[in-house]
Amino acid sequence: MLKKFQEALDRRKEAGILRTLKPGLKGIDFYSNDYLGLSKNEELQQQLLRCVQENPVLLSGSSGSRLISGNSMIVSEVEHYIAQQHQYSDALLFYSGYNANLALFSALPDRHDTIIIDEQIHRSVHDACRMSYAKKIKFRHNDPEDLESILKRQTGTCYIAIESLYSMDGDFAPLKGIAALARKYNAALIVDEAHAFGVFGYGLVEKYNLQNDVFAVVVTYGKALGAHGAAILCNETVKSYLVNFASPFIYTTAAQDFIWLSIKAGYDFLKQRPELPQKLHQNINIFRNQNIKTSSSEISPIQAIIIPDNHQLKALQEKLSARKFLTYAVYSPTVKTGTERLRICLHSFNTEEEILEMAGVIKEFV
Incomplete structure (x- = not known):
């Protein structure tokens, strides 16, 4: 058994795509999902510190699942608050977006239903579908016509799974068009807002007032909010x-109340600091004005630069790293062979000088 595992690891190492855990690197951040810099924001940290100093029990473990001893007035109040902010009737908190997607797609569809997913959907949805008895069908990325051709052939209940902003390509779903198809075919549309929340207000469902057309939304807090956890x-x-x-909800220990309060504090902080997403969008414009070829949206904080040669991609990342620019090279099988890319994440805290210098290095390769 161990020999089989080691052979698989050796094959990845030979291909140059072996994943390893590394300590936090020091440099100029162009690879994290901390789009607004809230994970390191000293003002927000001081607010959270005062909260804990006034009530240290917030750091205590929950001692059990929420159905046994892990529920509290705090988590219920935060769920109510989140639902109000997004104009939904209710919300359910999870420890991560991965667990939230596992819960949705493993529990809701049954053996007579069909889950229709965008082919670029997050891995958590694929894993959830494996836990479900429902049939899974992929439709071409961001292609409403292909989606409709699949919907026409179905007879039972259908669930449609998309992301509003895709993390590998940095492009947006045609959300209004897909919502219209869901209405037309009486399908349940589920939207993952992981990378849009905070960057575009409370997400694109809220921005376009589609709450009545979207069956459920997953909002995660480990990205633009700089916290942890997720809400359905x-x-x-x-x-x-x-x-x-x-x-995934029933059989897991609940998070400590500090996690939930840090989420609410993040919402409140976003209201107080509208200049953060404004600065982020200014930085996106600066990068896009460098005319580096990318298939990503011109307003996305994620900019993917396709470099299908693994050696060239690795050489570019290493040169950027030598200049202290932290970026992320995405190799297959995370993405399809031939679509390997350098993934750039822009932030509100990046300076114009940093963006221009990084862009100059990239231009030498592409």
């Missing part, structure tokens, strides 16, 4: 069903 926005019936039937 839904109605009261769906929340109650998940509490009763979603294994």
Whole structure:
């Protein structure tokens, strides 16, 4: 058994795509999802520190699942607050976006249903579908016509799974068009807002007022909010069903109350600092004005530069690293062979000088 595992690892090492854990690197951040810099924001940190000093019990473990001893007034109040902010009737908090997606797609669809997913959807949705008895069908990335051709052939209940902003390509779903298709075919649309929340207000569902057309939304807090955890926005019936039937919710120890309060504090901080997303979008414009070829949206904080040669991609990342620019090279199998890319994440705290210098290094290669 160990020989089989080692052979698989050796093959990855030979291909130059072996993943390893590394300590936090020091340099200029162009690779994290901390789009607004809130994970390192001293003002927000001081607010959270005062909160803990006034009530140290917030750091205590929850001691059990939320259905046993891990529920609290705090988590219920934060869920109510989140639902109000997004104009949904209810919300259910999870320790991560991965667990939230596992809960949704493993519990809601049954063996008579179909889950239709964008081919570029996050890995967590694929894993959740493996836990479900429902049929899974992929549709071409951001292609409403292909989606409709699949919907036309279905007879039972359909769930449609998309992201509003895709993390590998930095492009947006045609959200309004897909919402219209969901209405037309009476399908349940589920939208993952992981990379849009905070960058575009409370996400694109809220921005376009699509709450009545989107069955459920997943909002994660480990990116633009700089915190941890995730919420499923839904109605009261769906929340109650998940509490009763979603294994990733039922059989996991609840997070400590500090996690939930840090999420609420993050929402409040976003309201106080509208200049942060404004500065981020200014930085996106600076990068886009360098005319580096990318298939990503011109307003996305994620800019993917396709470099299908693994050696060239690795050489570019190493040269950037030598100049203290931290970027992320994405090799297959994370993405399809031939679509390997350098993934640039822009932030509100990046300076114009940093962006221009990094862009200059990239231009030498592409």
